[in-house]
Amino acid sequence: MADGTSIPIGAIAPGKTAGRRGTMRKFAQRRSTIGFLLCLPLILLIAGFVIYPAFYAIYLSMLNKKMTAFVGLGNFAFLLQRHTFQLVIFQSCLFAITAVVLKAFIGFILAHLMHNIPGKNQRIWRGLLLVPWVIPLALSTLTWWWMFDPSYSAFNWVLNQFGLANVPWLGVGWIARFCTITVNVWFGTPFFMIMYLAALKSVPEQLYEAASIDGAGTMQKLFFVTLPMMRNIIAITVLFSLIVTFADFDIVRILTAGGPQDMTHVFATYAFQVGIQSGDIPLGASVSLFMFPILAFAAFFVLRGVTQRTKEIAT
């Protein structure tokens, strides 16, 4: 963890005389007071707009719709029984897992391709590949929506040129799910690419040379040198992306708004529809809170991965 306390306070040359020790202690005290004061804005921000809302969400989720009576876990039980919410759980998992696997896979391929070409050309190619990730997601999703438009779809025009029939991109459940995942993969792959490229560059060249001398082929080098060396980065990136993708809002909201027949809703869009649009704040809050266990699970492993990584670098 980014070794925070750099100079252990007690270790600063323990003074020999009592007077000097007193000065030392005063110095250390003053130092930690200033340190705390510098952190105060951060602490206030997190306490006011993250920790307090988190507890407030738990409180809200236990109220009835008019927020007049305490219903305990009633909202959660009600949600779990609803067919729509069961769909939401399924779709969120499907969306997140499929998209992350595809992003990780394509990102890995792209990183390898980039690693193959000479360094001086990498910059321009990287710039081009990062374009999807640079455009604000809400805006690029609008373009995708326009390309999927039922009557003017640019994709359908291409299909027609090849003699194929029109596809109702956002009108049929499974196709719409496929479309939302496609947009997410398009947007998120560049992030994986740059992370993996950085990791690839950090693998020492000697390892590959040693493997070559031992007679390893391309595949063997990939599985026994590259992947083990990149394991930690892959884990961190995948888990991090899992959190972001799982909680995604923009794509589904703009592309389908949850339709057709609630077949693309994910937690965030469903919480928005229930909580903000229909005005059932407590129910919306409980929908959001359902994300918490999986987020906490992923966060735990990300944190562990980062800590391990820091230790590896330090040693």
Next chain:
Amino acid sequence: MSASATARRVAVAAERKHSLHRQRLWALWGSYIALGVFVFMFLVPPFYTLITSLKSSAEISAQTGSPWLVHHPTLDNFWYLITYPNFQTYYLNSVLVTILVVAVSMVISVLAAFSLSRMGFWGSQTLSTGVFLTYLIPPSLLFIPLFQIIGAIGLINNFWCLVLLYPTLAVPFCTWIMIGYFSSIPKELDEAALIDGAGYLQILWRIFIPVAMPGIIAATIFAFTVSWGAFLYPLAYLYTSNQMVLTVGIISDLIRGDVFQWGKIMAACLLASLPPIVIYAFLMDYYVAGLTAGATKG
């Protein structure tokens, strides 16, 4: 005889070297072709945005010929938007919110990162772990209780609520990047400054900020990206056009009922994506370095 054997061996070696060279060349060209295919696929949507933005509404609805080409290019859509008061308001609001958010986030995170990387105080380790965990909290987890809180403060439908809320999304990661950069500064540097009688803020201002400038740039770009592109908070908390920012403004203003003015929507998307594209074009290297460093080291 021995001479001819040597000659043959040399020839074989040369051929192997040649084939190895050819193999490398093939791998190189294969990589370029594959990258080209990916770039093509990745750039289809931005390209289509550009094409549509140059078309008039009549050409879009006529549906003659390929939608991928523009037959009568016109800049009317852009001119309409530039002179459209609502769009100007969205742009100004976005710029104002972003500048304020970036400034606030950077001040908070640089001060905190300086303290967390150099001055230990009771609980500072827990705090830096907590900062990282906060970074992992997505906006869609807490937007409903925040809706109530913002309502209680009286900032619903007021873009100042974004200035309050966006830092919660930007500050954790900015602090995290800055802790990484500050920790890599040799401790002798600030010890020497301390002995020379510099105060902590002087050390921060005169030594840490100049030395960690690449990190500061990366963190600034991150804060900018978050604040420029965020969609959920403005969609949930703003509803009149004089308070909206670009992301929601484009969607709620230019889409009226079932009438889609696609040419104008796409032109608006282009104009709104311009600042991030320009910033990334110049400062991409810093950002990528900061981002990869943020995930690979502490």
